Amino acid sequence: MIVISEADARELLTMADAIQTMATAFRAIHAKHAVAFPLVREQISECNAVFGVKSGACIQDDTLGLKAGGYWASNSQKGLTNHQSSTVLFNPETGQPLAFVGANYLTALRTAAVAGLATDRLSRPESSVMGIIGAGTQAVFQIEAVLAVRPISKLIVASRTEESARRLSEQARLLGIQEVTIGSTVEAAEQADVLTTITPAREAVVELAAVRPGTHINAMGADTAGKQEIDSSLLRVARVFVDDWTQAAAVGECQHGVSHWKMTQGDLAGTLGGLAADAVPGRVTADDITIFDSTGMALQDLSVARVVVDRARQRGMGQEIVLESAS
Structure with a gap:
């Protein structure tokens, strides 16, 4: 499994890349090649937070995974970003985890990128x-x-x-x-x-x-x-x-x-x-x-994470770790 840091993610994907990635992802959604699983989104009042899980798959693209995270309103007082997210990609054939990606930057990027795509098509x-x-x-x-x-x-x-x-x-x-x-x-x-x-x-x-x-x-x-x-x-x-x-x-x-x-x-x-x-x-x-x-939607997160993972491996970036050995 490869681990991609926030710093690496920033280096590996631009806004123009993200808009194009969103166009490809939403075409897959329209063609019913992709599926989003039920959304989990809950208030955690004890932590002054909202926590959610978005998951889905695009099997034709070998993509399966989830993004977990949300909004912690008190984080800024601790010197942390209020929005916290992480994405995990899995091998759809075996269920083995393929990548863990720091997703704070990517979440901000993909959120804006769909607005860029909509603006391009509608304004x-x-x-x-x-x-x-x-x-x-x-x-x-x-x-x-x-x-x-x-x-x-x-x-x-x-x-x-x-x-x-x-x-x-x-x-x-x-x-x-x-x-x-x-x-x-x-x-x-x-x-x-x-x-x-x-x-x-x-x-x-x-x-x-x-x-x-x-x-x-x-x-x-x-x-x-x-x-x-x-x-x-x-x-x-x-x-x-x-x-x-x-x-x-x-x-x-x-x-x-x-x-x-x-x-x-x-x-x-x-x-x-x-x-x-x-x-x-x-x-x-x-x-x-x-x-x-x-x-x-989950596929937004999975798509940008997939691009980042592919580019990281091409450029020798990220950290490879072994979670389990083959039996």
Whole structure:
């Protein structure tokens, strides 16, 4: 078994790599070559944490595994990253573990990469203004992903804390965005061609009245029952795409469409897999409001881990260990 450190993972996969890997993964999902097993996600109140396990397989690609981890809200006070994740890959024929991969960086990368893929398929090609609501660790990855597919020259940052907004603004300038301003959630929504929400909110931070025709929204924060960033009425008027309907209906933005106006899978415009496979239309008119409701899927984690493992072995990186000898 090979062990890949966080430092090695950072060296082995870029945002452009990750977006391409996500496209391949979601095409496999659409073709039903891949399967996601039931999601485990639980609150651990004693530790002020949320712990989850995402697992799945793409046997045609010899991929089987899981990612375990979650969010420990108190970690920052201990000098640690709040998000903690690790991925384990197995040999699908024998069940033997093949790799253990530090997945904090890869989780951030793959989360943003699906937003980059959705932005590429759904936003107007000339989109140049991005709004981002939320300025935590994941936010800079989201900006980088959108920059990889659209010529963003202006960014509006909205955050609950001025310190976080200023830090993200500086990071965005280093990424090459010419004009960066700090504004309200309404200003970010009103001005954006591409709007990304990446918050832990439990009530809408984006209202229908603030969103212009033609806007594309990446709704990235809702991944647990009760979380919400988007006014559920937006789901009625937009072309809505999901990574997985079952998850979106349970823990994504769509959970509020289900509860508020009986939203069903038939109300979707499609899935990210359908978009990646060119099997469903994305934006039909320039004035369409499009929404990508992301909840995160196991194959995202397994796919980026698989690429990293393959590259590590090609380059002589990582540490090989033996867990058991052949009998």
